[in-house]
Structures are given as C-alpha cells and as structure tokens.
Amino acid sequence: MSLSKIFIENNIEKTLTEFLNAHQFSQIAIIVDENTKEFCYPLLKGFLPTHFLISVKSGEVEKNLNTCTHIWNEMTAHALDRKSLVINLGGGVIGDMGGFCASTYKRGVAFVQIPTTLLSMVDASVGGKLGIDFEGFKNHIGVFNHPLAVFIDPIFLKTLDSRELRSGFAEVIKHSLIADYEHWKFLKIKDLSSLDWLSVIKHSINIKSAVVDQDPNENGLRKILNFGHTIGHAIESHFLEIPNKRLLHGEAIAIGMIAEAWIAMKKGFITTDECKEISNYILTTFEKLHIENDEIKQIIPLTLQDKKNQNGEVQFALLEAIGRGNYEQGVSEKEMIEALNYYNSIN
Secondary structure: OOOOOOEEEOOOHHHHHHHHOOOOOOEEEEEEEEHHHHOHHHOHHHOOOOOOOEOOOOHHHHHOOOHHHHHHHHHHHOOOOOOEEEEEEEEEEEEHHHHHHHHHHHHHEEEEEEEOOOHHHHHHHHOOOEEEEEEOOOEEEEEOOOOOOEEHHHHHHOOOHHHHHHHHHHHHHHHHHOOOOHHHHHHHOOOHHOOOOOHHHHHHHHHHHHHHHOOOOOOHHHHHHHOHHHHHHHHHHHHOOOHHHOOOOOHHHHHHHHHHHHHHHOOOOOHHHHHHHHHHHHHHHOOOOOOOOOHHHOOOOOHHHHOEEEOOEEEEEEEHHHEEEEEEEOHHHHHHHHHHHHHHOOO
C-alpha cells in the first residue's frame, strides 16, 4: 500500500473535487510558477473552492532558501493555519520545495502534489522526498514527508515542450533498467510520440511505489532508485552555474545512466554489449553533450556530497543486470573519470 493516495486518471476535476469535498480545510494555498500559473492553473481554477496563489520563479536555480522565505512569508501574511492545505502545482522544483515549505511551516501543514511535468509525475511527486538545493548541492537540505495525495493527469503533458517531455522520460528509462527487463525491451522499440502516457506513468509509479513502501527512508533497497543520479546530480549541479550549458534534470541523469552503466560493466555486472545497448538507446532520445576534461575534474568532487556516501566513500546504485538494480557499490574517482571519458567517446 502506498504511503500517499495516488490518483492517476484522465479526470483531475473529478478526483480533486471529491478529495476536497471529503476534507474540511480552513484555507487553500496553491504554489505556482509563471509557467504553471499561465498554462496549468486555468485547467483547475474553475472548479476549485476559495484559495490564494503563491507565485515563485521557475527553474532549479530558484530552489533555495530565499524562495522558501518568500513562500513562508506569503503563508504567514495569509495567516495560514495548521488546518490548511497547500497544493503544489508544478514540476519537481515546486513539488520538492513546496512540500518542504509546507512540512516545516508551523511544524507542518497538509499538502498535495499535482505534478505538471512527466518528470514530476513518474518520480518527484511520489516517495516523500522534499527539499531544496544549498550552496550548489542538489537537495542538500530537506525532509522525508508524504503528501496527503498525489493527483496525476496526463492532460498537463500537453503544456510541455519536447525538451521537458524528454527530460521526464529519463526516469521512465531508469525504472525499467532497475526493475523491469520486459518493459525495457518494450521501450527500445518505441519513440516518445507513440507512447500511451497514462500506461507509462502507471508503470513507473508502480515500480517506485513498491520500492518506497519497502524502504520509506532510503536505508537500503530504495537506493536503487538513484541509478544514474550520483554522476548525474554532479553534472546537473556543475552546469547549473553555467547558463549556456545548463541541463534539465533528466538530461543530466541520461548522461549519468550511460556513465554508470559503463561502471556496472567494468565491475562485471552487465556485459559490454548490454552497456552499448543502454548507451545507444539513451542517445537516440537525448542529445550528446561533450564534457571537457577540466569540467570532468570539477564534476567528480561534487559526488563527495552524495547522500548515499558512507565513511567518505562514494556509493553508487548500479545495475546488477538489465532489469535489476543493486546499491552500496563503492566507486573510485578513477572509475568515474573513465566512465565520463567513455560517454565522451561514444559516436
């Protein structure tokens, strides 16, 4: 049983209205950015009870304490009490940060997630991880806390451009690689335009929910969900400070999955052919980025802040096989450099 009630339907008006009618919230605050305010909020506005908006700027660069202070100030100015509800309407940034602010305001008010990107639908909105970036490190400050509910409706995918959709697809690929070999084979013969998104979203959430239910606080098994993320987060953090090379989360994770598949191959978990299979498929979806040698030297130290590390050793989630993940695999700096060189070498 999931730790949050998750509604996955093509009818958010029905599911959200029934949920709100079943609860007596004193106030409702909706956190939006300029994009979700323009394109997503109008899909809800007509059937929502009295509420107010808290607007923030979009983008990972805004996921910080300054934005949290703005959100807390708005909550305070509207005298939000502990019987209130916060609705996070947006992608992973709003879901992570809005949930963190709700969880810490007055020691916690209820919140729900309405993810509006594929990335947040299949990953960020499920599992109870909340937080913000700090001093350049991804999700460095945060808590585990689950929303009352998650409302997923593929209608919001129509508001995305192709780059955002591809970014979310990286997590779909990841879920298949770590937990479902048959679904990996299915994805390999598909392109994004031919996918039934409702089915794809349900599949990914079923995988993630099953893992999270067994290990809510990431003490063991849940770490497999970090495949591609140790190197991927370091790449994302590094390029976050370089506007003309800034990557979306899924774009960085796609590079991370290729690099970490190579590490799994070097450790004898998967074959050379399987590593090439993974690399080639990912590069049919994601544009290749060349990472300069001096950039690699700056990226590698960022992995030392990864939350899975133990006793100063960088710990990876890798592939035991295609369709099965493992975790707590120590990886050296040399292996990480070689993995990124492998990524650069692919034609």
